[in-house]
Amino acid sequence: MKITKLFFGITLFVSSITIAQNKSFTLNEIWGGAFSTEGFQSLHSLKNGTQYSVLERDKASGASNINIYDYKTGEKTKTLVSSSSIDGLASFQGYTFSKDENRILLSSELEQIYRRSSRGIFHIYDVPTQGIFKVSDKKIQSPLLSPDGNKIAYVLDNNLFMLNFVTGQEVQLTDDGKKNEIINGITDWVYEEEFSFVRAFDWSADSNKIAFLRFDERDVPEFSMDVYGKELYQKQDVFKYPKAGEKNAKVSLFVADLSAMTSDEIKLGDYKDFYIPRIKWTANPDVLSVQVMNRHQNNLDLVFVDAKTKAPKIVLNEKDEAYVDITDNLTFLEDNSFIWTSEKDGYNHIYHYAATGKLINQVTTGNWEVTQYYGYDIKNKKIFYQSVENGSVNRDVYAIGLDGKGKKRLSKKEGTNDAEFSADFSSYISYFSNATTPYEFTLNNGANGEVVREIKNNKALLDNLKGYDVRPKEFSTIQVNGETLNMWTIKPKDFDPKKKYPLFMYQYSGPGSQSVANTWHRANDYWYMMLAQQGYIVVCVDGRGTGLKGAKFKKATQNDLGNLEVQDQIAAAKQLGALPYIDASRIGIWGWSYGGFMSSNCLFKGPDTFKMAIAVAPVTSWRFYDTIYTERYLMTPQENAKGYDDNSPINFVKGLKGKFLLVHGSADDNVHVQNTMQLVEALVQANKDFDWAIYPDKNHGIYGGNTRLHLYNKMTNFIKENL
Secondary structure, X not given: OOEEEEEOOOHHHHHHOXXXXXXXXXXXXXXXXXXXXXXXXXXXXXXXXXXXXXXXEOOOOOOEEEEEEEOOOOOEEEXXXXXXXXXXXXXXXXXEEOOOOOEEEEEEEEEEOOOOOXXXXXXXXXXXXXXXXXXXXXXXXXXXXXXXXXEEEEEEOOXXXXXXXXXXXXXXOOOOOEOOOEEEOEOOHHHHHHOOOOEOEEEOOOOOEEEEEEEEOOOOOEEEEEEOOOOOOOEEEEEEOOEOOOOOOEEEEEEEEOXXXXXXXXXXXXXXXXXXXXXXXXXXXXXXXXXXXXXXXXXXXXXXXXXXXXXXXEEEEEEOOOOXXXXXXXXXXXXXXXXXXXXXXXOOEEEEEOOOOOEEEEOOOOOOOEEEEXXXXXXXXXXXXXXXXXXXXOEEEEEEEOOOOOOEEOOOOOOEEEEEEOOOOOEEEEXXXXXXXXXXXXXXEOOOOOEEEEEEOOHHHHHHHOOEOOOOOXXXXXXXXXXXXXEXXXXXXXXXXXXXXXXXXXXXXXXXXXXXXXXXXXHHHHHHHHHHHOOOEEEEEEOOOOOOOOHHHHHHHOOOOOOHHHHHHHXXXXXHHOOOOEEEEEEEEXXXXXXXXXXXXXXXXXXXXXXXXXXXXXOOOHHHOEHHHHHHHHOXXXXXXXXXXXXXXXXXXXXXXXXXXXXXXXXXXXXXXXXXXXXXXXXXXXXXXXXXEEEOOOOOOOOOOOHHHHHHHHHHHHHHHHO
């Protein structure tokens, strides 16, 4: 067995908090927000390049303010908009500028629908005149200002509308929208969840055309959930949810020409059973880009559509034996050449293509991954991006020439570095943290990365933590099944290698995910420290199938989810259990969602390794999960029944020996409670003892009021009683 220490940037941190380091973390504090960090809300870089705006709330009046700050001095120059001066608008939750920044779209009374979707009341604020008007008295979805700032498009009751607030003209662009049948301009449930977007329309550069998607989901099977509420009779939430192997919504593309008052369907070619995961107008107002993907998601065409002739042309094709990832990195330059990111050389990198689709050059290269694309500086012909070049658990900010030359690392500190660039890329706000440093916000020079000034830090949080027994993460690697896997460990205070400690493992393990990262604590990390304070060693290992170590490592689990990942967790547990200070008879594991699928399998398939497991909101059979996610990694059940059934926890309940806690929310629209009910039935029929809990009307996040506190109390007690 080989465990290699990666780094311990903790010496100064530990020494600085040893005084009065006695207090233990409590769940009430953790879930009451006692250790939350400060940050920015809705930061927007103004096009002048010298100022930025932030949404802030006045604590005294409760008013929402859009405040303008100077990059160089950090001084607030003015309050651009305040809800206190707007009749009938007590506050607002978000804002979006028009391209010329003369108008601002304000969102209020937002009502969450699913993970990314919401509906709300929207107002337009005119900056020059300080005038304001309400877009609609009804709650609308996904409003978007036109590039010229004179129009707005939005969705109401599954139909797409356009309002010209200069002329007062309102046009209903579609009229066939109907719940659970036809959707215009926004995505269906599965697109929203798995392709990560809701607004399914876009304005052309000249503000005269709107391209939009139409979803016909009449043939998609329905899923229903009981919503219990507090009334005498429960209600039902019924929505279209295509499970693996079932019919998807039929998606079609339209372009509405507002000058000609026409709306035409665009025939993209001889595609069958396909997805359109992205549409975006190019710099040319008559050319629309459309990404078309086959159902297996291993073939992607970038199609350019001529809005005048309606003719489609494939300009780029991506193929992969496993799958092609969808991103929002496609960027069109003034000459309609474009930036594209791809894993085609085995690692995610940036490419520059001509408008014809001919490759100009590969901008970045190396055995490391680009993790974010920030943008392109036209003046200096530089691309700014984030990558894991400095180790897969770290993130750094880089600049590089469009020609791939002159690469420069802008960030200086080891950990997680992120950036929010000014509009002219001359400066950026740096977001930095690592496992021992809470978020620091600084203004940095865009040319060399040097710190200009500090903007905000979390020293108050550090001061607060000085009174606590903080248990920092130790980062290392472990050799498992021929692979070098990233790992972190949290040990009890006064750790004694001559003693025996119980081991509690956390993992998620989903394709492309990462749980071992050199970044500041989340709420769960304080829980792990609390468990360490009570004598547990807590460990996390990122096994095969996780991300940021190249496509081969990430896609090793293709068509066989829950096999190699489970092998890695079991093997890691065995290796750690062989250490002299680990009690091999007291090893537990837990996870949420994909992690719940994993922890269930680990307990059932590794009964002699794990004493207990907790599974929260788990997938228990991929047959119950949605088409886009599941088929991306497993193909359909009709094509790969073995991949679905050989690793379903439902089929391995006879292996259960240890203690098992199963938790789900009854209103989980993502991983349906059906998963838990089927597993419960299998456990009952196998006559296996287990514990379980259902949280009424709670979704996949299982939160609201005291729900999280209750859940973590339950899990903590289960660990203390059974490990």
